[in-house]
Amino acid sequence: MTSARTFQFKSINYTGLQPGPRVIIMGATHGNEVCGTKAIRRVMDEIDNGALHIAAGSVTFVPIVNPLAYQQVTRNGDRNLNRDLFPKANPQDFEDQIANWLCPLLGQHDVLLDIHSFAATGEPFVMVGPLDNDGTLQPFRHAEKERAWARRLGVRRFVDGWLATYGDGVQRRSRSADELETVLRYGVGTTEYMRSTGGYALTLEAGQHDDPQAPDVAYRAILNTLAHLGLIAAPDPVPVDFDEMEALSMVVVHDKLHADDAFARPWKSFDPVAEGELIGTRADGTPVTAEFGGRILFPAASAAANTEWYYLTRPNATFGREQG
Numbered sequence: 001m002t003s004a005r006t007f008q009f010k011s012i013n014y015t016g017l018q019p020g021p022r023v024i025i026m027g028a029t030h031g032n033e034v035c036g037t038k039a040i041r042r043v044m045d046e047i048d049n050g051a052l053h054i055a056a057g058s059v060t061f062v063p064i065v066n067p068l069a070y071q072q073v074t075r076n077g078d079r080n081l082n083r084d085l086f087p088k089a090n091p092q093d094f095e096d097q098i099a100n101w102l103c104p105l106l107g108q109h110d111v112l113l114d115i116h117s118f119a120a121t122g123e124p125f126v127m128v129g130p131l132d133n134d135g136t137l138q139p140f141r142h143a144e145k146e147r148a149w150a151r152r153l154g155v156r157r158f159v160d161g162w163l164a165t166y167g168d169g170v171q172r173r174s175r176s177a178d179e180l181e182t183v184l185r186y187g188v189g190t191t192e193y194m195r196s197t198g199g200y201a202l203t204l205e206a207g208q209h210d211d212p213q214a215p216d217v218a219y220r221a222i223l224n225t226l227a228h229l230g231l232i233a234a235p236d237p238v239p240v241d242f243d244e245m246e247a248l249s250m251v252v253v254h255d256k257l258h259a260d261d262a263f264a265r266p267w268k269s270f271d272p273v274a275e276g277e278l279i280g281t282r283a284d285g286t287p288v289t290a291e292f293g294g295r296i297l298f299p300a301a302s303a304a305a306n307t308e309w310y311y312l313t314r315p316n317a318t319f320g321r322e323q324g
Helices: 035-048 067-072 094-107 143-150 162-173 177-186 190-196 214-228
Strands: 012-015 018-026 056-062 111-118 125-127 157-160 200-208 246-256 278-281 287-289 294-297 307-315
Touching (some): 018 035, 035 200, 111 190, 111 214, 200 214
Parallel strands (some): 018 056, 111 200, 157 246
Antiparallel strands (some): 012 056, 125 200, 278 287
């Protein structure tokens, strides 16, 4: 395990004089995804020089969530921080050390914006949580507020259904109830943990890692968040029009059953697929085709056997209208 003594954790809080929500905004949860770090530092500079004023509530900035991965310029330090994010009595790796600091910090806030970027080319998008529900997987009470906020971040593409679809795949693979619970916990990252504390959260994927526009996308999303939640004296941003947005629901995950399972072509997230289109071929020659038309998400050509290979999404025509 990497020694935590080599590193330190940093958070910066600004609190207004008027009551309001407690917001936390984070960058570099994955160390090679630095657009959020750049945007956060830009906003903090504006607050510190007086160009921006926190009038109500409070905002905590964490420019670098994972200092080990950030120093290495890698996605992970010892492992993926955005999985199995829980406090650990007996931390086994550096990300467990982060969790023991970060989870209590998240629990002190009401709203989380976690800013990421992605490897392939493509337009920014937002990952949102479930609808309000009393289920055991991810009970929730703030879907209307979360989705209204998502439409004001400044992007037009939205994806929901992560944990439920991931959980369906886990249940299919699990051999026992104990294993199911253990692996389901692996699906919990920053936003899922935040929702488990009673808050609500969004993951902004601000663009490709090296896209020079990604920090600007992140900066705009931060300012829109502060305005929408009333922390700064600014008009509420205009939400993206329903006719201009693309909302997708993750529906099914397909596993790579054998190391020699192979894609038919080098898929990228959000590539369109038609019903019956060839996605790939199993090691024994069996074709794998799309059971419905939609878009592919998170295709992993190098995935290990018996892990997620790709997700399929379909349009969600009711996104943002579900609860009024």
